[in-house]
Amino acid sequence: MHERSELPEPDADALRHSARLSALIRERISAAGGWIDFAEYMELALYAPGLGYYSAGAQKLGPAGDFVTAPEVSALFSRCLARSLAPTVGQTVDATVLELGAGSGAMAADVLHTLARDDALPERYLILEVSADLRQRQRETLTARVPELAPRVEWLDALPAPFDGVIVANEVADALPVSRFRIGAAATQQPRVQAVGVGIDASGFCWSDRPAGESLRNCVAEIEATLGAALPVGFTSEVSIGLPGLIGSLVDSLRNGRCILVDYGLVRGELYRLDRSSGTLRCHYRHRAHDDPFRYPGLQDITAWVDFTTIAVAAVAAGARVDAFATQAHFLIGAGIEHEFAAANAAATRGDSAGLALSQQMQMLLMPGQMGERFKVMQLACGESVAGPAPELVSGGGDLRDRL
Numbered sequence: 111m112h113e114r115s116e117l118p119e120p121d122a123d124a125l126r127h128s129a130r131l132s133a134l135i136r137e138r139i140s141a142a143g144g145w146i147d148f149a150e151y152m153e154l155a156l157y158a159p160g161l162g163y164y165s166a167g168a169q170k171l172g173p174a175g176d177f178v179t180a181p182e183v184s185a186l187f188s189r190c191l192a193r194s195l196a197p198t199v200g201q202t203v204d205a206t207v208l209e210l211g212a213g214s215g216a217m218a219a220d221v222l223h224t225l226a227r228d229d230a231l232p233e234r235y236l237i238l239e240v241s242a243d244l245r246q247r248q249r250e251t252l253t254a255r256v257p258e259l260a261p262r263v264e265w266l267d268a269l270p271a272p273f274d275g276v277i278v279a280n281e282v283a284d285a286l287p288v289s290r291f292r293i294g295a296a297a298t299q300q301p302r303v304q305a306v307g308v309g310i311d312a313s314g315f316c317w318s319d320r321p322a323g324e325s326l327r328n329c330v331a332e333i334e335a336t337l338g339a340a341l342p343v344g345f346t347s348e349v350s351i352g353l354p355g356l357i358g359s360l361v362d363s364l365r366n367g368r369c370i371l372v373d374y375g376l377v378r379g380e381l382y383r384l385d386r387s388s389g390t391l392r393c394h395y396r397h398r399a400h401d402d403p404f405r406y407p408g409l410q411d412i413t414a415w416v417d418f419t420t421i422a423v424a425a426v427a428a429g430a431r432v433d434a435f436a437t438q439a440h441f442l443i444g445a446g447i448e449h450e451f452a453a454a455n456a457a458a459t460r461g462d463s464a465g466l467a468l469s470q471q472m473q474m475l476l477m478p479g480q481m482g483e484r485f486k487v488m489q490l491a492c493g494e495s496v497a498g499p500a501p502e503l504v505s506g507g508g509d510l511r512d513r514l
């Protein structure tokens with residue numbers, strides 16, 4: 111992690127942009143009586159129309175942006191994802207693929223290209239993306255990279271009517287706004303669970319505690335029930351209040367098919383382990399990770415690790431099955447990354463740097479210290495006609511469902 115002072119200074123235009131967003135957030139805080147929940151701050155910082163980090167024109171993803179995601183690291187990731195979707199898509203009449211939060215459009219382009227190669231193209235490829243700026247970027251990527259397949263892609267403003275096929279989302283759950291909580295001392299007159307929200311002091315935005323509302327108190331009670339113990343005084347962490355609702359809606363919109371969610375995260379018992387006593391909130395600015403969400407609002411990404419137990423519970427409550435839960439490394443190996451690597455390597459010109467670059471990409475996707483273990487893949491199945499998971503996904507000790 112880099113200290114605040116090590117962050118590169120944004121240029122004057124970027125600072126002006128950030129100042130406009132800060133003014134909007136300050137207005138909201140004043141209108142609310144001097145305090146807002148952190149989830150509202152995060153929603154505005156990331157998604158305020160025209161100003162939020164994802165809504166406005168900053169580069170965001172890739173080497174020139176603030177962070178990289180697996181589809182940006184290597185097409186090998188999306189090719190493996192496509193291989194795991196192909197049986198469902200290929201066997202479904204009028205199959206639809208729905209991608210949530212498609213970023214630069216790289217994953218959509220590579221998944222469509224691979225499904226076309228493997229003769230399993232869906233009728234429609236839908237993208238539900240909240241950022242107008244990213245929609246435009248996705249259009250440009252698809253038109254440039256897969257012009258013949260781009261006409262199959264449609265952008266949606268809301269989830270579609272129930273369909274048969276697959277839903278995919280990479281690093282979307284970690285971009286949902288989170289509320290923060292802190293456990294207060296029982297001896298004081300304060301309620302035990304405090305919401306750590308945002309106020310304003312002489313230096314700008316600041317952390318400020320208020321008694322937690324009912325939904326946040328219920329989330330903390332669920333965490334403590336899972337741990338089988340009360341969280342200690344001072345323990346601070348985050349919960350994504352909107353995540354169960356999103357998962358329920360995804361399951362409702364999938365009549366028959368699979369939903370594959372990839373994100374960095376843990377099961378609840380590990381995410382809220384006592385040594386993670388200050389939570390997992392992280393900000394990314396030009397490839398530096400730090401933990402100050404009040405620095406450069408609108409210019410940096412803000413994320414928190416995903417509680418996969420919450421996803422599983424919400425999915426089962428909505429009528430889905432959890433068919434697989436594995437590390438990204440296990441998923442990619444099961445989906446055939448070695449075949450994709452061999453094919454891409456054979457296509458690379460002998461002696462050029464493409465072969466070496468491919469090896470480095472594969473390492474980054476698979477190595478435990480990089481993306482291989484921090485990222486998990488959860489596969490949900492909806493509808494009676496969907497067969498169980500591919501055996502390689504749950505074999506070889508890679509099935510983590512019993513930890514959920």
Ligand SMILES: C[S@@+](CC[C@H](N)C(=O)[O-])C[C@H]1O[C@@H](n2cnc3c(N)ncnc32)[C@H](O)[C@@H]1O
Nearest residue numbers: 164179211212213238239240241280281282285
């Ligand atoms: C961290 S980026 C990941 C982008 C891309 N999936 C990738 O892996 O490169 C998060 C993406 O989710 C989108 N997003 C956030 N909340 C969303 C929601 N509720 N529905 C759909 N997309 C959302 C963001 O605009 C952005 O495109």
